[in-house]
Amino acid sequence: MNNKMTAGAGEPILRxxxxxxxxxxxxxxxxxxxxxxxxxxxxVIGPNGAGKSTLTNLLSGDLPPxxxxxxxxxxxxxxxxxxxxxxxxxxxxxxxxxIFLPFTVFENCRLAAQSRTPxxxxxxxxxxxxxxxxxxxxxxxxxxxxxxxxxxxxxxxSHGEQRQLEIAMCLATQPRxxxxxxxxxxxxxxxxxRMVELIKMLSAGHAIMLIEHDMDxxxxxxxxxxxxxxxxxxxSGTPDQVRSSPxxxxxxxxxxxxxxx
Amino acid sequence: xxxxxxxxxxxxxxxxxxxxxxxxxxxxxxQLLTKVLIMAIFAxxxxxxxxxxxxxxxxxxxxxxLAGYALALMAPKYETVSLWWxxxxxxxxxxxxxxxxxxxxxxxxxxxxxxxxxxxxxMLFFIFHDTKLGGxxxxxxxxxxxxxxxxxxxxxxxxxxxxxYWLALLAMAATYMLLHRILGSSFxxxxxxxxxxxxxxxxxxxxxxxxxxxxxxxxxxxAGIAGYLAAVQYGFVNxxxxxxxxSGAVLMMVILGGMGSLYGAVIGSFAFIxxxxxxxxxxxxxxxxKHWQLGMGILIMLVALFLPQGLAGLMQKxxxxxxxxxxxx
Numbered sequence: 001m002n003n004k005m006t007a008g009a010g011e012p013i014l015r016x017x018x019x020x021x022x023x024x025x026x027x028x029x030x031x032x033x034x035x036x037x038x039x040x041x042x043x044v045i046g047p048n049g050a051g052k053s054t055l056t057n058l059l060s061g062d063l064p065p066x067x068x069x070x071x072x073x074x075x076x077x078x079x080x081x082x083x084x085x086x087x088x089x090x091x092x093x094x095x096x097x098x099i100f101l102p103f104t105v106f107e108n109c110r111l112a113a114q115s116r117t118p119x120x121x122x123x124x125x126x127x128x129x130x131x132x133x134x135x136x137x138x139x140x141x142x143x144x145x146x147x148x149x150x151x152x153x154x155x156x157x158s159h160g161e162q163r164q165l166e167i168a169m170c171l172a173t174q175p176r177x178x179x180x181x182x183x184x185x186x187x188x189x190x191x192x193x194r195m196v197e198l199i200k201m202l203s204a205g206h207a208i209m210l211i212e213h214d215m216d217x218x219x220x221x222x223x224x225x226x227x228x229x230x231x232x233x234x235x236s237g238t239p240d241q242v243r244s245s246p247x248x249x250x251x252x253x254x255x256x257x258x259x260x261x
Numbered sequence: 262x263x264x265x266x267x268x269x270x271x272x273x274x275x276x277x278x279x280x281x282x283x284x285x286x287x288x289x290x291x292q293l294l295t296k297v298l299i300m301a302i303f304a305x306x307x308x309x310x311x312x313x314x315x316x317x318x319x320x321x322x323x324x325x326x327l328a329g330y331a332l333a334l335m336a337p338k339y340e341t342v343s344l345w346w347x348x349x350x351x352x353x354x355x356x357x358x359x360x361x362x363x364x365x366x367x368x369x370x371x372x373x374x375x376x377x378x379x380x381x382x383x384m385l386f387f388i389f390h391d392t393k394l395g396g397x398x399x400x401x402x403x404x405x406x407x408x409x410x411x412x413x414x415x416x417x418x419x420x421x422x423x424x425x426y427w428l429a430l431l432a433m434a435a436t437y438m439l440l441h442r443i444l445g446s447s448f449x450x451x452x453x454x455x456x457x458x459x460x461x462x463x464x465x466x467x468x469x470x471x472x473x474x475x476x477x478x479x480x481x482x483x484a485g486i487a488g489y490l491a492a493v494q495y496g497f498v499n500x501x502x503x504x505x506x507x508s509g510a511v512l513m514m515v516i517l518g519g520m521g522s523l524y525g526a527v528i529g530s531f532a533f534i535x536x537x538x539x540x541x542x543x544x545x546x547x548x549x550x551k552h553w554q555l556g557m558g559i560l561i562m563l564v565a566l567f568l569p570q571g572l573a574g575l576m577q578k579x580x581x582x583x584x585x586x587x588x589x590x
Contacts, residue, residue, distance in 0.1 A: 060464065086466030098464070100457045111454050115466040119447040120475075127450045173465055 019068035046228035091175030144168035306483035312521030315456030320382030326503030329492030359481020400499025519571025
């Protein structure tokens with residue numbers, strides 16, 4: 001296992017302070033403070049309804065926080081729109097596959113890459129005519145293992161391939177922070193293994209927040225682990241610290257099974 | 262592919278054949294075809310919104326009619342006006358109005374968007390209908406066709422039917438080419454992405470509102486081209502050209518032809534106007550001719566039921582063009 005100690009290794013690229021989201025009387029995310037560092041995978045686990053996806057939505061700008069701060073490179077970006085946050089270099093993938101179904105795999109990635117250099121005013125220049133955009137799209141497809149599917153229409157891909165495309169599109173936007181919301185959901189064992197390898201590889205140059213239920217993947221990838229229950233952070237630390245926390249064992253991990261995993 | 266080259270050549274062939282039409286001459290059919298060409302521009306402008314940006318506007322006649330009124334109000338009463346400035350000026354008025362209304366209507370989505378665009382068109386309708394500004398419900402006559410002069414020399418006399426026909430054909434072909442290029446550009450691809458999945462486009466970093474506003478403004482300006490030409494052809498404007506019937510008719514043309522395909526919009530306007538002519542032909546349908554809307558309504562319903570891709574989809578089925586089902590039309 002690669003549980004390298006990274007606490008205090010430089011300034012975090014993204015940090016939240018007292019992040020809270022209320023929906024009427026329901027507190028979906030309550031006073032969450034966490035740090036993301038480049039080179040580090042921060043895994044967030046917790047039972048359904050713990051507020052993990054809401055937390056992702058707060059970081060990506062899909063939802064505005066009720067109170068609290070999201071600091072990206074020291075700047076408070078809470079309340080910025082999702083397209084602004086994307087352009088700053090925070091990319092996300094969705095738990096429920098969210099792609100352009102009628103377009104080819106290549107066009108999905110090309111559009112994503114185009115968002116970095118929009119060329120919106122050059123309306124007489126063909127969209128495929130930009131070498132840099134095409135290269136980024138190609139690279140993203142290749143790293144997600146989809147280059148052999150470039151000309152397939154996205155709707156005709158298998159579920160696992162659509163999940164890969166989801167990640168490829170995110171990569172094509174050249175983010176520095178990746179927010180991955182259950183990238184392994186619904187994948188077969190072989191595809192899962194590939195995705196775990198990919199995420200491990202990506203962690204070198206990115207700060208990654210990963211939400212995941214698959215415990216094998218969680219412990220294979222996590223440098224830092226945060227457990228959420230009812231919108232609150234129950235425990236946060238290295239995987240070993242979290243594993244040995246009595247509160248976590250009691251509330252979530254269900255005793256023995258994970259200790260010797 | 263031989264097949265795809267043929268498909269690329271087809272629009273030019275159609276334009277070429279249409280250009281020859283005045284040689285076989287028949288005043289009635291030339292005027293009818295002029296009307297078809299003008300409505301084809303109008304339908305393409307709406308298809309940019311409905312078929313490519315995913316915004317169903319039910320008030321597109323506002324921009325069509327406004328261009329006509331702009332011409333009528335700018336033209337001196339008993340003298341001719343130059344096409345060189347009145348044409349671009351009318352289009353600019355429409356673009357500006359679309360930009361301003363766009364900023365408001367684009368804050369809504371779905372059924373609310375339909376209703377708010379309709380509301381703006383109705384506002385414009387009643388402004389011209391109930392005030393003296395545009396001659397009230399009688400409208401304004403445009404006694405002379407605009408002139409196309411170079412210095413003192415008259416280049417083209419638009420009083421001649423065939424000249425005006427060719428102008429309309431040129432405008433239609435130019436609009437088609439312009440939109441074809443734009444839709445293949447990065448900007449056009451972004452619009453199509455917004456139509457398919459607006460939420461993901463935003464997550465990818467696209468400022469969706471700005472793209473939609475640009476599309477809405479362009480669409481209004483192109484509707485202005487059609488509206489200007491229509492006002493010149495009929496020689497008058499009245500509030501009817503701004504009415505929701507007009508917005509509905511052009512929407513039906515787009516649906517009939519097939520949303521999201523430029524040539525579909527052109528085919529739709531041909532089909533709609535020729536069907537309207539045929540169904541209201543007393544020699545063919547006798548007393549039923551008065552109720553041509555009934556036949557039209559049934560046909561539109563049949564198309565919606567059995568040809569969701571419209572007549573263009575039908576052509577694609579027979580002409581099967583399997584290699585590019587992606588973003589391109």
